[in-house]
Amino acid sequence: MKVKVLVRNPDDYLRETKKDIHKVPRNYDPALHPLETPREYTRALNAVKLERVFALPFIGSLDGHRDGVTCLGKHPDHLSWLYSGACDGELKLWDVAKRKIMHTVQAHDGFVRAMTFSQETASLYTVGDDKLIKQWKTEQEDGSDLKAPVNTVLTSGMLTGISHHRSKPVMATCGEACSLWEHSRAQPIKTFQWGVDSLRGIRFNQVEENILAACGSDRSIILYDMRESTPVRKVVLKMRSNSLCWNPMEAFIFTVANEDFNLYTFDMRRLRLPINVHKDHTSAVIDVDYSPTGKEFVTGSYDKTIRIYNARQSYSRDIYHTKRMQRLTCTAWSLDDRFVYCGSDEMNIRIWKARASEKLGVVKPREKMAVQVNAKLIEKFAHHPAIKRIKRHRHVPKHVYNATSEMQQSQNAARRKEFNVRTHSKRPLPVVSEKEKVIVSEHQ
Template identity: 45%
Template sequence: MKLKVLHHDPAAHERKAGKITRYYRNPDPQLHPFERAREYNRALVATKLDKMFAKPLVAVLDGHTDAVKCMARSHKRVADLFTASCDGELRFWNMPTRTCTKAISAHDGFIRGLCVSPDDRLLFTGGDDKCIKTWKVEKNEGMTAMDWDEVLDEGNLVRGEEIDTSKLAKEVPALNVYMAKSAVTSLDHHWSRHLLVSTGDTVDIWDHHRSAPIQSFEWGCDSVICARFNPAEPCLIASTASDNTVGLYDLRGSSPIRKVLLKMRSNAVSWNPMEPLNFTVANEDCHLYTFDMRKLDIALNLHRDFTNAVLDVDYSPSGREFVAASYDRTIRIFRVSESRSREVYHAKRMQRVLCCRFTADTRYVVSGSEDTNVRVWKAEASKPLGPRPFRERQAMAYRDALKRKFQHLKEIRRIARHRHVPSLIKKHTEKRRIMAQAKKRKEENLRRHSRPGAVPFESVRRKPIKKQIE
């Protein structure tokens, strides 16, 4: 007779009850048993270091004597920036040296439209004086010694003193002047042809060699606010109007294609350069809406976080991000696929931001505000400027990979999303959150106490849209 030996295992009943969890590790001697814990700790430290070294403001370009109303950048030369103010002054900036190379008294009154030709040789401006003017842009343009001597003599200044750049503005004759029928609210140039689109009471198409518009569009609105050419389809134009509509126009036809009516007015529109079917509009309801032009009855995405009207929007040349400027004195950078902003930039003395642009190399963001200053920001707030050694670049790439690997964990996500904002914006954000929750709760109560189908559920992306007009 064989006796069965029983070995006492005090944890056997606990394992059967599911109270003890066994952890299996890779027996490979090349792998450390606590490798994941080490990587998580390094990702956490890297996320905290990003917050510590985040200094996005690079430079402040001053010299304008009135609010900076609009701006444009060169297509091929990263160093060139052009800004226009509400007093009719046009300025040419050299970004690396942070200096104004030319200042021109271009218009009487506001300059509301500014664009550059695809070859970066011509600059077009339009304003309240119903004029569209053409200016020549020279490569590596700057102030000569003779120009500086004239400024010194006229201002009775002594060489070596700080020069008031407002005295650089001169009456320079324009290459061409086109007379519009109404005040020009925006300008945009065709991506390949010698065509120009201007907005006012109508949407007008101009040729460089003709003094009158070759084509005009009108669709039952008092004024058109903004218009932009599609970067891929050369005949397509998107526009926003004062009657809360966003319209599409085709140069090959004599009438508009379609438009969508929103609940509030849109101030600006921008096409995605890498996905030309999609465009984003900046709306008065503090939100931005990304649409697919093939289906305008619902927005692809709704981008929020602003607490006041959004005034301008511009896409990065990569097509992955866009920057928006708001009346609440901040600018925000959004990823195309996300509804919340990735970065928010503000300064203590910065007033309402009227315009913003991405630079051609996607590394910087430029904003113009009512305090007459042009500010240059880093697109990545914690990235260092200038060239880096090879080992430092390797370390930065390793830290970025760790942050992407653990980005969804609670603590890292909380630290990465946190932003310091002014107290007024924080209060307005909390107030808007409470109002949105109350409205949502009211809709749910109505739906719960009504007969089925009487109060249908409406998507957030469809709520701002009233109807689509063919």
């Protein structure tokens, strides 16, 4: 038995307020709308222009350090809490929402090199130039003092990085070697070495929890498995990598920030070639951090700019800069996917919107729907020349503009030379892709 029922949704014909316009039913039959594409193109053009008009990414700065900022740490349970370490050994906890300092600690003698959180013990671990690993409580319990370390471990060498396992009471440090530590022990439970005098930028994989990676001073990227007794794999690039970050959504993907102005995204199952080369920076890339969605990442460079990349694209979708911002030392993407933080050597921490034209505050349903429709229209007509030109246009500092032009000229000259050599040689050399040129060797 078939029953036909008339359904009327009040949202289709009732107004939200008395001053709102009356909703008119529309027939979506394409035969009745012969000029739909030109109208949509005009709307897309207006939408992309408005997107650039409302692009105001800078929110504010956190001013209070007396020396350059070296590292940032995001609290896993409090979205508005941000830790920062400086060159003079100071550790500060900020309330980003109120833009004020919650407390300050003289954590180390010398640089605070890195920090990491342990969700199991609700603690923050820091390492510095004084060869110490210090544990700090992040929340006050039973009258505990947040300004005094809970535990201090003296190590045999200077440490440059630290990372904590996602679920086990294990942390990894890097310096002269990669060492694994347990909370209850003052000596490392395991040490990995593979022909390199120093390591930096160590990170645990957040999905494959037993895997970790570090950047070596011999231009290598080394993968470790904490269940094994020796390192697993190693790939050597043409220049040194400064930092590394795992994709939080794709277990095998990680991105490294390199001295050759580029970033390289690798699949750890196949290190012979990077799966993507991310360009646009005009100086060494210092730090990289993924968004919680794993679709984008933010980078900081010595060219005094921040760039935001789509993880699957080679060129940045946005560039942030200010007149007073100097060389970037660290970057972080907030855990609610809305903000980006950066620290630089002129003692400031800056807060930016992850999407430059996004409205902050309450967004009504109709407004939210209009934003989504405009975004889809821009995506639909993204390859039309006028829309593409407006969407990609950015004003950049003079030194970045000049450096970009110089790099393009040198790259064009190199390509021209390679083409001429191949054309006029009796036995032309094989064509080598950009991805292959950066890899020197791979070891297992």
